[in-house]
């Protein structure tokens with residue numbers, strides 16, 4: 043018999059699913075997807091192995107086959123499993139595909155995600171106008187009395203939370219801005235429309251652990267490894283147009299840099 047028919051459904055998987063409808067506010071198929079994902083991440087279904095047949099999972103978990111199918115489609119979307127027509131659903135070889143982010147190119151989050159065929163989201167978490175603190179004023183080349191906007195956004199790719207980005211923008215250089223202007227749009231595209239497109243940036247990278255708030259926003263465990271970056275970007279006229287602080291999920295992002303021999 044194919045391995046998938048004899049793969050037991052781990053009891054922890056069944057236990058992870060609340061029984062009966064309405065116990066959780068999230069749709070049933072997302073609960074099933076979450077429980078399966080957790081089982082894969084715990085190594086109960088190793089890379090390359092087949093998941094139990096839809097029929098078997100449905101029976102064991104007390105849900106319909108349609109629900110199991112929707113759940114496995116969701117996992118396929120997340121890059122965790124591969125569905126092979128006629129032969130079943132298999133755990134992807136290396137878990138979800140990591141985002142390879144070249145550090146030498148100045149691209150926006152939206153461009154990065156579109157180049158991977160993913161939709162980009164930018165949910166505004168907070169928005170405000172105020173003044174830069176002395177350090178920010180120095181980094182942006184502003185005087186402390188000049189106004190800045192602070193925009194904090196949850197960045198998603200294909201609906202999955204990947205990063206929290208905070209941008210500090212010179213109000214004078216960008217013109218009037220509202221939260222609605224930056225909700226789910228490309229900030230860089232907007233800056234370009236307003237004649238303040240970033241063309242050069244300097245970025246610092248360091249490792250941090252997710253605090254409670256970031257863990258909840260990014261859907262990672264408390265203390266999970268994150269890559270924290272700070273970046274100042276300048277426009278073609280050499281004016282600093284954005285100071286950005288961001289936290290990227292360490293389990294989903296690889297920052298890649300090209301190194302050349304000195305003098306080449």
Ligand code: GLP
Pocket residue numbers: 149150151152153162164207209227228229230231273284286288
């Ligand atoms: C990258 C940069 C951020 C910048 C963002 C703009 O992620 N690290 O500093 O704010 O791109 O992305 P978008 O144009 O999609 O809003």
